[in-house]
Amino acid sequence: MIxxxxxxxxxxxxxxxxxxxxITMTIPNRVSIILxxxxxGIATLAGMPLVVIGTHLAAAFSVLVVCFGLFALSI
Structure with missing residues (x-):
């Protein structure tokens, strides 16, 4: 099922x-939210430890910060 x-x-x-x-050169925010x-949901159902989930979330946040910085610099 998972x-x-x-x-x-x-x-x-x-x-x-x-x-x-x-088509539109944009990606809807709902796609990122759904992911x-x-x-x-899937990580908790699969029994993934909280430390691993936190590591994944920290990696996602760091990628967001780096990409936001690059966007702000127009790179």
Whole structure:
């Protein structure tokens, strides 16, 4: 059940993001929100330790900060 969710949600969100980016040059925020909520739900259902979930969230936040900085610098 968990593997089925991973193999449906992730590719579907990527397909929506790719098609939206191709057509409108923007990716809807709801795609990112769905991926984040799905990760939290699937990680807890899979029994992932809180330390590992925290590490994943810290990595995501650090990527967000770096990309935000690059965007602010217009790079």
């Amino acid at each position: 593997a089925a969710a991973v193999f449906v949600i992730f590719p579907l969100c990527l397909a929506i993001a790719a098609s939206s980016d191709l 984040a909520v799905a990760f939290l």
